[in-house]
Amino acid sequence: MADSNEKLFSDFSPVGTDQWMEKVTADLKGADFEKKLVWKTNEGFKVKPFYRMEDLEGLKTTDNLPGVFPYLRGTKKDNVWKVRQNIHVDSPKEANAKALDILNKGVDSLGFSIKGKDVSADYIETLLNDICADCVELNFSTCQNSVVKLAQLLVAYFEKKNYDATKLQGSINYDYFNKMLTKGKEKGNLIQTAKDLIEATKSLPFYRVITVNALSLNNAGAYISQELGYALAWGNEYLNLLTEAGVTATIAAKKIKFNFGISSNYFLEIAKFRAARMLWANIVSSYCPVCTRDCSNTAENDECRCAAKIKIHAETSTFNLTLFDAHVNLLRTQTEAMSAALAGVDSLTVTPFDKAYQTPDDFSERIARNQQLLLKEESNFDKVVDPAAGSYYIENLTASIAQQAWNIFLKVEDEGGFHAAVKAGTVQADINQSGKARHIALSSRKEVLLGTNQFPNFTEKAGEKRPVANKCCCGGDSNSCESTIAVLNSDRAACEFEALRLQTEAADHCPKAFMVTIGNLAMRQARAQFSCNFLACAGYEVVDNLGFETVEEGVKAAMEAKADIVVLCSSDDEYAEYAVPALKAVNNRAIFIVAGAPACMDTLKAEGIENFIHVRVNVLDTLKEYNAKLGIK
Template identity: 90%
Template sequence: MADSREKLFSDFSPVGTGQWMEKVTADLKGADFEKKLVWKTNEGFKVKPFYRMEDLEGLKTTDNLPGEFPYLRGTKKDNVWLVRQNILADCPKTANAKALDILNKGIDSLEFSIKGEDVSAEFIETLLNDICAECVELNFSTCQSNVVELAQLLVAYFGKKSYDVTKLHGSINYDYFNQMLTKGKEKGNLVQTAKDLIEATKSLPFYRVITVNALSLNNAGSYISQELGYALAWGNEYLNLLVEAGITATAGAKKIKFNFGISSNYFLEIAKFRAARMLWANIVSSYKPACTRECPNTAEDEECRCAAKMKVHAETSTFNLTLFDAHVNLLRTQTETMSAALAGVDSLTVTPFDKTYQTPDDFSERIARNQQLLLKEESNFDKVVDPAAGSYYIENLTTSIAQQAWNLFLKVEDEGGFYAAVKAGSVQADINETGKARHIAVSSRKEILLGTNQFPNFNEKAGDKRPVNNNCCNEGDSCECTVPVLNFSRAASEFEALRLQTEAASHRPKAFMLTIGNLSMRQARAQFACNFLGCAGYETIDNLGFETVEEGVEASMEAKADIVVLCSSDDEYAENAVPAFKAVNNRAMFIIAGAPACMDTLKAEGIENFIHVRANVLDTLKQYNAKLGIK
């Protein structure tokens, strides 16, 4: 069989890149290759339509092995990640009961959010009762002014229980800069608090207490390279401040943890996490962290390679979650989860699909857990380390993302570092500008949100559901921010506001498709128009076709249509548009589906409304709501 296989392949001569390009050029029939097939990413670099082995030449990423410096392929030699669920611990007894319950349902990492005033020994005792801290990763977040006290209480509790500290893994979420980015405030003494935290947890070698919450950038709509570039500057600022304060680079680096978001750009997200580990390892290495014990992971110059390991938690994004057709959120978060799992993160949280409009319930939390468990138990994603390695495409993406992020990192450093950038508001301005650009892309369908700006569920109603406001405060004079903040307006927010406006109106607009002429064109344009107008929550009525425009208009009036959409071919619009418009005679809004060559002529006849692929869907629908008296 082996000999037969070898003979089979020897029958085919190798095909070079030049030959592929000749074939592609011929198939393009004169169209520009760059414009037609080369994709320019939001990150600013170009992606080719195909890659070959020669595209790996010169890339050092292929020289790496899992668990080895600079950790591009992972900080460990397996792909086991922890399944995390967050618990709001308003009541310690209730939170404890919930934790014990979900620990039996596949969770092996918990995060407790505790109010500052609740931090006490009694609270911790009740919260962690019957939870084996050696068997589960425990993560905590609380008010910045109470993090040191929380750390001290946890150390005391673990000591009281006689736990083996080498088996205790977890984190305390202290992030001074995230408070500035999300709340617009500086609170406490950054360096002193960080030093006190490290001192308080020195007996817990695997507890990370300084956090880089780059997740906030992701949830504000950042591009992938921005999230990574700023995260590196963020972490470097902490490490630099700690070293200047007398903490060794080794101790400081081992206490820093990164929380990243995951967007829906599947392959770029895989590349992001691979690039992140590599870049952070090189940043830490530049501090020459000294190894303090005998360890097989020590470099020849006694440099501690363990300190260079990036500890990564990932969480699916909220920026692209939607209120309408909310179950589509499951599709988004599933692909995001797959990206992070394949990329080798240490732990992962899947955002419940209903978070946009309510506190997640038992059902949505269960589904979120199972999204990860399916990848582990049924798809075996935890069995293969860095399966993307060697992919011509992903290796090139990794290099490109790394370069873009590194350029941003250097820019921030040249301008005084991350703290100076946040204080000046340049980070916030950059991310908010990106968020604004993405909102525009969504409004014009250059970025698709299934169920929101494309293929909406026509018959769905929000009912009592209303979007949750995630911004730090309402705009106005009452804002107490001392520095600019990130804008967490979700990509779908403006479409949702428009659709809620329509739903609240006394009358739901009815759009009637006047289909006539060329069969394929009228069907295609009717479907396009239904989807277009359905994004505002209008009722749409499609039709098989009419013999004359008069017949179609009469049917639309019988249906009591508020909008009549003429759906036909461009050539037939020249003949049918004006008669149809006159037959409607202002009894309904008249729209043409398409942008025919005779558009200027039709406009001269008084026809104002055209919907087509180049139209801004959101702005157009806002205008239609205004014309229909919906406010």
């Protein structure tokens, strides 16, 4: 069989890149290759339509092995990750019962969010009762004023239970800068709290207690290179401050954990996590961490390579979650989970699909868990390390994202470091500008959010569902809190479309849009489908039709159907014949729209036709205008 295969491949002569380009150029029939087929990403670099082995030449990323510095292919030699579920603790007894239940359903990493005022020895004892702390990863979040106390209580609890500290894994979420970014407040003594945390957990070598919550950037709409670049500067600031304060680089690096978000850009997300490991390893290496124990994983001068291993927790984004057609969120989070799992993260949280409009229920939490278990137990994603390795495409994406992220990192360093940049608001301004650009792209469908700005569910009603407001530390709306520093805008991508659709749903009368289809069969059907999808984004009732013999017949049917909007659907050439008679037939009894951008548009506008919908129209602004004309507020 081997000989047969070898003979088979030898029958095909090799095809060079020049030959491929000749074929592509011929098929383009004069169209510009760069404009037609080369994609410029939001991250600022270009992606070619095809890659070949020669595109790997000079890339150092292909020389790496799993578990070997600089860890581009993974910090370990397997691809096992921990399935994490977060629990907001109101009652320690109830949270304990829930934790024990989900541990029996496939979870092996727990994230407890505890109110600072509740932190006490009895509280921890009740919360962790019967949970085998050396069999599961335990992660804790509380207010900044209580993190040291929490750490001390956890250590005391573990000692009381006689746990082997070397078998305990987990984290305490202390992130001074995230509070500045999301709340606009700078509170407490960063260095002293961080040092006290490290001192309190010195007996827990595998507990990470300084966190880089780059997830906040992702949820604010950051581009991938921005999230990575700022995360690296964020982590480096902690390293720099701690080492200046007397903490060794080895200990400081081993206490830092990164929480990244995951967007739906599948291949770029895989590349992001690969680049993150490599870049962070090189940053830590520049601090020359010295190995403090007998370990073979050292470089020259006893430089500790273990300290350069990044610890990554990933969480699917909330930026692209939607209230309408919410089950599409399952497709988004599944794709996101796949990219993170293939990229080799250490732990993963899948956000329940209903989080945009309610506190996730048992059903949505169960589905979120099972999404990961499906990847593990049925798809065997944990059995292969870095399957993207050697891919011409992903290796080039990794190098490109690494370069873009590194440029951002250097820019922040030139500005005086991450702390100074956040205090000045330059980080927030950059991310918010990207978020705004993405909202604009969504409004014009340059970026697609399925079920929201493209192919909405025509008949769906929100009912009692309403968007969940961003919660603040004080328990109110985050936008109402006083702040002294600029904050990130974490409005979801769909929020403006949802507000428009909820506005329509709350109106006394749901507008009806009637398709007057006439003329060329293919064009009228295509235009009608486009128009139905366009107008349904506002929650309008849409009525499609097979076709009419005359525009007068079509308009008559529309008026009998009590249409509020009449859409003429035909071919560009035929609009010169049909559009003006249709406008006159409507006679201001409804909003009249022409579907398309015909060459005779200026002539039609001169005849009084105001409304045209086509691919270059801003969907959101146009629908807002129609709502205003219909008296919907």
